[in-house]
Amino acid sequence: MNKDTNSNEVNNKKQIPAFAGIRIAVQKSGRLSDKSLQLLKDCGIKFDNGGRKLSTQAKNFPMEILFLRDDDIPQYVANGVADLGILGLNEVEEKDQEVDVIKQLGFAGCRLSLAVQKDVNYTGLEWFNGKKVASSYTTIVKKFFADKGINATTEEIGGSVEIAPGIGLAEGICDIVSTGSTLIMNGLKEVETVMYSEAVLISNPNLSVEKKEILDKLTFRIDAVQNAQKSKYILLNAPNDKIEEISALLPGMKSPTVLPLAENGWSSLHSVIEENDFWNVIDQLKDAGAQGILVSPIEKLIA
């Protein structure tokens, strides 16, 4: 490390005002903003985020929230201006900074794909040899082509990437695809998936012990929120001679809670089922004699 870098680092550190908590960077306005803030709220963290303020202090958790452009978040987290960040994995890979990916957050699912004009006779990845690809993610694209031994060039553009082939800027593009409708509307077709992405929580790799403790509290809460979103609380009535059969369909967190009903010969069973199995399990429960099935969402689930 040379002297200049050293003194820059010292200067950078001086510019970071002391804060006895953890600083998390979220996207100021864009596709990730609402869901990032909702996740923090679901974790019980209260804060004001109205107006044009670029930072806010949580009221009941040792956290400051910084509102930034998502492109800047990896750099801020790597140099310690922010301790944590929420952004798309695509942006983390593109910026290639020293940060730890702590958790997948289950929203903003998309893929980064190569696309070409729809009338192109695409024969496979070799088609890109000697071609130019426009993208906002040129680091990822260059690495992808280098790994596959393809000799293509890239043209970095900030947005509206799908227009590039139509105006002769490049033969192909690499951009975010979700439903694929933007590609179709611009006369393009998806030909290769470069990576899958979703929102992730990232961290500076050198957090202090105190900050690590706060991060652990946060990830514990995120786990509880995510578990709850994946599960449903189920309550049903069953004849006593069917309890064993029905219990086998309701593994729950341990086994179902069984309580006698006022009506002789009947019990009430309480358990947790996974959202994914939901309809399947309900059909089997009905067939096994369950009645009065009540299903409700779970707010938090601590395993």
Ligand SMILES: Nc1ncnc2c1ncn2[C@@H]1O[C@H](COP(=O)(O)OP(=O)(O)OP(=O)(O)O)[C@@H](O)[C@H]1O
């Ligand atoms: N159509 C989509 N479906 C799902 N996720 C998406 C979609 N488009 C983008 N994303 C994800 O959301 C992230 C943010 O997208 P957005 O379009 O808000 O970024 P941006 O324009 O770069 O924002 P900023 O102004 O903060 O730089 C992307 O990096 C990607 O991870």
Ligand SMILES: O=P(O)(O)OC[C@H]1O[C@H](OP(=O)(O)OP(=O)(O)O)[C@H](O)[C@@H]1O
């Ligand atoms: O496959 P689709 O569902 O059509 O989604 C893909 C589009 O979504 C994103 O753009 P966004 O709508 O966020 O606009 P922006 O690029 O101008 O921010 C992305 O840049 C693609 O253009």
Ligand SMILES: [Mg+2]
């Ligand atoms: Mg951006």
